[in-house]
Amino acid sequence: MFRPLSFYVGLRYTGARARNSFISVITLISALGLMLGVAVLITVLSVMNGFDRELQTRILGMVTHLSVHGREPVDDWHQLAQRLDHHNEIKAISPFVQLEGMLTHRGEVAGALINGIEPESERKVSIVGDYMEQGELESLAPGEFGMVVGYGLARRLGLSMGDKVTLVLPEATISPAGVMPRFKRFTVTGIFRVRAEVDSLYAYVNVDDAAKLARQAGTVQGLRLRLDDLFSAPSVGWKLQRELGPGYYTSDWTRTHGNLFQAIKMEKTMMTLLLSFIVAVAAFNIISSQVMLVTEKRGNIAVLRTLGASPGTIMRIFMVQGTLIGVAGTLLGTLLGVLLATNISNLAEWIETTFNTRLFDAYFVNYLPSELQWSDVITIVSIALFISFAATLYPSWRASRVQPAEALRYE
Structure with missing residues (x-):
């Protein structure tokens, strides 16, 4: 079966165990961080959408x-x-x-x-x-x-x-x-x-x-x-x-509940901005793990260059390897986020029942609403994949600049 060289080697690098276990730990943390960021973003935005819906249907339906x-x-x-x-x-x-x-x-x-x-x-x-x-x-x-x-x-x-x-x-x-x-x-x-x-x-x-x-x-x-x-x-x-x-x-209604409506919109925007930093931190981890991987694979890169691989091929190899980490973290985070967003209301109700407490009586609705909007999910996934892909560019460019003679001198 035909496999492009860059994709095949990048896939092998992703699945292979690094000689330096620290690189593997950083790679795992990168994927988990991205998963957590995407899941939290989807869940929080769904809750914000739920409050927005409840304000418009229940509160403004009565007011x-x-x-x-x-x-x-x-x-x-x-x-x-x-x-x-x-x-x-x-x-x-x-x-x-x-x-x-x-x-x-x-x-x-x-x-x-x-x-x-x-x-x-x-x-x-x-x-x-x-x-x-x-x-x-x-x-x-x-x-x-x-x-x-x-x-x-x-x-x-x-x-x-x-x-x-x-x-x-x-x-x-x-x-x-x-x-x-x-x-x-x-x-x-x-x-x-x-x-x-x-x-x-x-x-x-x-x-x-x-x-x-x-x-x-x-x-x-x-x-x-x-x-x-x-x-x-x-x-x-x-x-x-x-x-x-x-x-x-x-x-x-804007005189009595307008401030509440504006507060929810502002809170949704600010929560999106703040929680996006989790995805950004995961992207920095991807950069770190990729840079260390490039350093570890300098000998392999030199051999591939000697066998005729172009700098573009080398760059694509590490782009594939880093992008696969981003895709895995994003997809797992999307699955976890959708699961949490669709069940968080029941989870909050179970916590209240189990511990005999009322968590949301201080709010304008007395339960935790949630509304999953697929447009938000698509936006979050697109941003996460873009950031993951962008995080691979610098390490991949460094890999493409490795000189075979200098890399093999001390091998």
């Missing part, structure tokens, strides 16, 4: 893309919705009333953001209806004072379906007994679980019930809008602001 607020309570939200309906960027519209208060149950107290919603239209602007663990969003009928609470709130307060929970509003009322906060009892008709910070913060009631509690019966505070492109929210909000006039103002 309003764009909201239109009336400076005064809005009497006819349907009419306002018709004024906005002609905009192609707007995908869905839903009314809202927001209240801040405390929920109490059996001596337990937790702060909550109470969202008054119209269940049917809320499904179109929010993902909460798709993440109901118990009950249905449609259970929030007007006048029945039902409440859908997040899983985190339910755990903190010890709530289950059908329990009575008391909402305490900060607005005080004057009674014969003095100044008293306002109370209202609700029945838990549903529990949602998005596995994000909103689980411990949000509760939902019917918009009519919320308006009554705000002493603005029959009105809403404004409209929540879902957009085709959430990144267009600032520009769409500015356009609506000018169209609706001074009686309304707009607010979009």
Whole structure:
């Protein structure tokens, strides 16, 4: 079978055991370093992609893309919705009333953001209806004072379906007994679980019930809008602001969660840059091992030159030998990285369960997300192979410059 001389000899040098065991150790460290760098890069970028996905789907799926607020309570939200309906960027519209208060149950107290919603239209602007663990969003009928609470709130307060929970509003009322906060009892008709910070913060009631509690019966505070492109929210909000006039103002998700989104993008970029140094260190190891190998093989190089091998052939021999190390390390690292990226969420959950700890409660999602994107894998593999190939050029050039007479003089 035909084999090019440079490839055949380079393959033999790769598989043969060096006389100097230190060279073999450096070569092994080079391959392992490259494998580790590629695997860590793939895993970390997958985790960053997972956080980015969770922010866009879970957090921004619950948070309003764009909201239109009336400076005064809005009497006819349907009419306002018709004024906005002609905009192609707007995908869905839903009314809202927001209240801040405390929920109490059996001596337990937790702060909550109470969202008054119209269940049917809320499904179109929010993902909460798709993440109901118990009950249905449609259970929030007007006048029945039902409440859908997040899983985190339910755990903190010890709530289950059908329990009575008391909402305490900060607005005080004057009674014969003095100044008293306002109370209202609700029945838990549903529990949602998005596995994000909103689980411990949000509760939902019917918009009519919320308006009554705000002493603005029959009105809403404004409209929540879902957009085709959430990144267009600032520009769409500015356009609506000018169209609706001074009686309304707009607010979009970039004011509440924009910094978090930018932080994740910056962290992804910085982690990629920093972890790339692992690949660079592995490349330096390849250079070191190749230089020492060239020194050890000076006699062999001289014999090959004497037999007619050209400097280009000698250079290609050592390029093949170094490139094979890079390919082996990159492929093993890719395999390990893909394996880790696709299983790291389960691994983190197993660690939490085994050691009875919560590693991610401080983050905006309470588990470790991961999303493997093959475009990232291809980019990382391409960069690693390029760096590995580039690391072989200098040692291979030195090998091609060996003079046969001088190398054989002391053999």
